[in-house]
Amino acid sequence: MTGNLVEIRNLRVEATTDAGRRVEIIKGVSLDIAEGEIVALIGESGSGKTTIAMTLMGYARQGCAITGGEVRVGGVDMVKLSEAERAGIRGTSVAYVPQSAAAAFNPALTIMDQVIEVARIHRLMSAAEAQAKALLLFKALSLPEPGAIGNRYPHQVSGGQLQRLAAAMALIGQPKVVIFDEPTTALDVTTQVEVLRAFKSVTAQHNIAGVYVSHDLAVVAQIADRIVVLKDGTVQEMGTTNDILEEAQHPYTRELLAAFRPKTQQRQPDDEGVIKRPLLEVDNLTVGYGPRSRDGQPLIKAVQAVSLKLDQGRNLGIIGESGCGKSTLARAIAGILPAHAGDIVFNGRELGKAGRNRTRNELRQIQIVFQHADTALNPAKSVEDILRRPLAFYHGMRGKTRDARVSELLDLVRLPKSVRHRLPGELSGGQKQRVNFARALAAEPTLILCDEITSALDTVVAAAVVELLKELQRELGISYIFISHDLSVVEAICDEIIVMYRGQKVEQIASTRLAAPEHPYTRLLFSSVPKLDTGWLDNLEQDAEQVRAYCHP
Amino acid sequence: MTNPTSSGRLSMRLGYRFNLVGMSALGIILLWAGIALFAPQIIPHSVGEIVDTDYFGPVSRDLWFGSDYLGRDIFSRILMGARYTLGISLAAVSIACFSGVALGMTAAVAGGWFDSMLSRFLDALNSIPSKLFGLVVVAAVGSSIPALIATLSVIYTPGAYRFARALAVNVNTMDFMVVARIRGERLPYLIASEILPNILGPVLADLGLRFVFIVLLLSGLSFLGLGVQPPYADWGALVRENIGGLPFGAPAVIFPSLAIASLTISVNLLIDNLPSRIRDRSAE
Numbered sequence: 001m002t003g004n005l006v007e008i009r010n011l012r013v014e015a016t017t018d019a020g021r022r023v024e025i026i027k028g029v030s031l032d033i034a035e036g037e038i039v040a041l042i043g044e045s046g047s048g049k050t051t052i053a054m055t056l057m058g059y060a061r062q063g064c065a066i067t068g069g070e071v072r073v074g075g076v077d078m079v080k081l082s083e084a085e086r087a088g089i090r091g092t093s094v095a096y097v098p099q100s101a102a103a104a105f106n107p108a109l110t111i112m113d114q115v116i117e118v119a120r121i122h123r124l125m126s127a128a129e130a131q132a133k134a135l136l137l138f139k140a141l142s143l144p145e146p147g148a149i150g151n152r153y154p155h156q157v158s159g160g161q162l163q164r165l166a167a168a169m170a171l172i173g174q175p176k177v178v179i180f181d182e183p184t185t186a187l188d189v190t191t192q193v194e195v196l197r198a199f200k201s202v203t204a205q206h207n208i209a210g211v212y213v214s215h216d217l218a219v220v221a222q223i224a225d226r227i228v229v230l231k232d233g234t235v236q237e238m239g240t241t242n243d244i245l246e247e248a249q250h251p252y253t254r255e256l257l258a259a260f261r262p263k264t265q266q267r268q269p270d271d272e273g274v275i276k277r278p279l280l281e282v283d284n285l286t287v288g289y290g291p292r293s294r295d296g297q298p299l300i301k302a303v304q305a306v307s308l309k310l311d312q313g314r315n316l317g318i319i320g321e322s323g324c325g326k327s328t329l330a331r332a333i334a335g336i337l338p339a340h341a342g343d344i345v346f347n348g349r350e351l352g353k354a355g356r357n358r359t360r361n362e363l364r365q366i367q368i369v370f371q372h373a374d375t376a377l378n379p380a381k382s383v384e385d386i387l388r389r390p391l392a393f394y395h396g397m398r399g400k401t402r403d404a405r406v407s408e409l410l411d412l413v414r415l416p417k418s419v420r421h422r423l424p425g426e427l428s429g430g431q432k433q434r435v436n437f438a439r440a441l442a443a444e445p446t447l448i449l450c451d452e453i454t455s456a457l458d459t460v461v462a463a464a465v466v467e468l469l470k471e472l473q474r475e476l477g478i479s480y481i482f483i484s485h486d487l488s489v490v491e492a493i494c495d496e497i498i499v500m501y502r503g504q505k506v507e508q509i510a511s512t513r514l515a516a517p518e519h520p521y522t523r524l525l526f527s528s529v530p531k532l533d534t535g536w537l538d539n540l541e542q543d544a545e546q547v548r549a550y551c552h553p
Numbered sequence: 554m555t556n557p558t559s560s561g562r563l564s565m566r567l568g569y570r571f572n573l574v575g576m577s578a579l580g581i582i583l584l585w586a587g588i589a590l591f592a593p594q595i596i597p598h599s600v601g602e603i604v605d606t607d608y609f610g611p612v613s614r615d616l617w618f619g620s621d622y623l624g625r626d627i628f629s630r631i632l633m634g635a636r637y638t639l640g641i642s643l644a645a646v647s648i649a650c651f652s653g654v655a656l657g658m659t660a661a662v663a664g665g666w667f668d669s670m671l672s673r674f675l676d677a678l679n680s681i682p683s684k685l686f687g688l689v690v691v692a693a694v695g696s697s698i699p700a701l702i703a704t705l706s707v708i709y710t711p712g713a714y715r716f717a718r719a720l721a722v723n724v725n726t727m728d729f730m731v732v733a734r735i736r737g738e739r740l741p742y743l744i745a746s747e748i749l750p751n752i753l754g755p756v757l758a759d760l761g762l763r764f765v766f767i768v769l770l771l772s773g774l775s776f777l778g779l780g781v782q783p784p785y786a787d788w789g790a791l792v793r794e795n796i797g798g799l800p801f802g803a804p805a806v807i808f809p810s811l812a813i814a815s816l817t818i819s820v821n822l823l824i825d826n827l828p829s830r831i832r833d834r835s836a837e
Binding site: 018335376394 | 570727728729731732734735736737738746747750751753829
């Protein structure tokens with residue numbers, strides 16, 4: 001196979017650790033990309049997908065170095081070039097779209113200045129020509145008000161728009177290859193649809209080849225021609241998108257696919273004889289931030305008059321896009337952020353709005369688990385210390401009994417005993433989240449509020465965590481309130497689902513009736529979740545009026 | 554693949570990496586600490602004894618660092634002076650940092666009016682020039698070692714408070730603090746068990762730096778005649794006593810200055826080269 005646009009041959013990348021040890025991150029990877037073809041690199045975090053994509057620009061992160069093989073882009077070996085020669089190629093032959101456009105833009109310059117910067121640095125065209133070209137790209141990427149958006153500053157546009165502007169920045173130098181580094185991971189599903197559509201049409205229009213780095217198989221299925229599955233720095237499997245989705249050969253690929261098709265809940269229908277006891281009733285809860293106005297209302301109301309009911313042993317899901325107030329609702333229930341109005345009735349007793357007005361036993365029964373285990377676990381304390389504290393605090397355990405209970409808890413969340421003495425920083429993301437969860441279990445609660453606990457995890461790891469939650473529920477009879485923007489996760493574990501939009505409860509539906517939502521926003525939200533089907537994006541028809549009404553990409 | 558040197562292997566076993574500059578700085582500090590502890594046993598001459606017929610005598614076999622303005626042995630006087638310089642500074646820095654850090658963490662966690670009042674009060678204290686403050690206190694209550702320690706600690710508490718509060722405010726916004734609060738934890742646990750372990754490293758570095766400031770301020774006060782009073786003498790007082798020897802290039806004024814410099818520079822170098830924990834320990 002000669003004449004391919006990109007030819008990577010036997011690529012090796014090594015990193016040097018702070019102990020002076022050298023670790024091979026990429027162990028002899030070879031792949032090709034033809035002109036106009038989009039190849040996806042997928043795999044869990046740490047599999048080397050971003051590292052490979054970066055070598056297309058001849059770049060290796062701090063402490064890493066390309067130690068072998070060749071990376072030919074348009075016949076030029078990026079590995080052998082000098083840094084100055086590489087700088088000439090970056091932006092004109094190879095361009096890069098980062099994961100977080102918000103972090104990639106300079107907040108002090110206007111968008112237009114930054115988009116045409118590549119043209120200025122490489123002296124490709126005059127400023128006026130570059131601006132005219134940028135305008136065309138803005139239109140092609142279906143950005144609103146293409147004429148005016150360039151004069152704004154990065155904080156004045158939304159995340160989805162910024163992501164598309166980052167793509168415009170990458171495309172202005174007319175590159176032959178564009179690296180998309182998880183460009184939609186940080187976006188809401190409704191926004192993601194728009195951004196994916198824009199990327200797809202622009203790359204097809206300009207016949208641009210792309211490397212699409214992602215861990216989301218369903219997203220990749222929409223945009224890529226071929227898929228390369230990576231694990232531990234080696235290629236596990238390579239094939240056209242259809243082949244991989246239909247007949248995956250490698251066990252890891254199958255695991256990845258299986259994690260993507262969550263088994264819907266196998267729950268027994270309610271026993272007729274058992275009387276359902278409400279565990280938690282929330283009535284007309286209003287929560288807000290900012291100073292209170294004269295009538296006692298907060299400046300910004302994040303949650304407005306939401307009511308919900310949860311029965312003992314059942315699970316409730318709350319979904320909605322970022323900023324809809326779902327996390328605020330959980331914080332109000334937990335007492336972290338006192339509600340301004342409404343009632344929270346738990347086990348038949350009304351709870352104080354602020355945590356300090358609740359008894360220790362009331363606090364014990366409702367535990368909250370946060371999304372980011374990194375910040376939810378004290379980095380200076382060992383796993384053992386973290387788990388011991390709630391045992392001593394709530395149950396007065398000491399000495400041997402407490403140590404035995406710590407071992408039991410580690411067992412419950414399927415962690416080896418060897419992690420006891422480790423610090424959170426020495427654990428993987430999935431392990432940290434398990435410790436985070438074990439700490440909540442240590443209190444022996446009846447209700448656990450899970451705030452996006454799987455969002456920061458890889459698909460395979462997240463699936464394992466959800467499985468664990470289900471098992472624990474069978475063993476311990478806990479109830480969960482599961483907050484997520486990911487419908488498939490909520491679907492897998494919850495009996496009832498509440499859809500929130502701009503602080504209000506839009507709809508409450510049973511998970512058995514998910515196929516037939518009534519509210520238009522729910523319909524839009526559900527239809528925006530990517531499916532493992534290559535034609536999904538092309539066949540997706542959303543009511544343009546509704547998209548305009550509910551979406552602000 | 555791995556080929557660590559012998560020193561690399563040692564630091565590997567300890568789990569920390571410590572470079573040569575840091576190690577030599579630590580050596581000098583430990584040397585001074587040892588001298589301060591055992592000074593009475595190791596001084597060759599009594600500190601008050603006039604051993605030289607000449608004043609500002611040169612370096613000789615008997616008088617290693619020469620003699621002072623009265624013909625006393627300057628080497629012995631420096632060794633004894635280490636007790637005062639190190640002792641007073643250490644006591645003052647411990648009090649200043651303990652109270653500053655404790656108040657800083659409390660203010661960060663408690664917030665509200667407590668934080669505002671305390672911050673404004675300590676800012677006001679901070680705005681008084683330190684030497685002037687020392688002058689006023691000594692003029693009012695006279696110079697004694699406890700008064701010196703108290704004055705130096707009061708002067709350096711606001712700085713330690715600001716530093717600790719700035720660090721603690723960042724830790725206070727982390728989710729694990731929310732978790733601890735909603736568990737129902739009280740203030741003493743929050744500051745001692747959740748915040749302190751996270752700010753300990755910078756706080757220790759700050760303690761070392763503040764120690765240097767205190768040594769210099771103490772030497773400055775002693776130089777002005779407000780610090781340690783005769784017959785005792787710390788290093789600053791030694792410089793002042795012998796300042797008359799400066800035109801003659803007398804070793805009596807140079808060596809106490811070198812003593813101050815060696816201690817303060819060593820502490821600074823140690824802080825800049827503190828042992829760093831090796832994260833990758835898989836090659837053990």
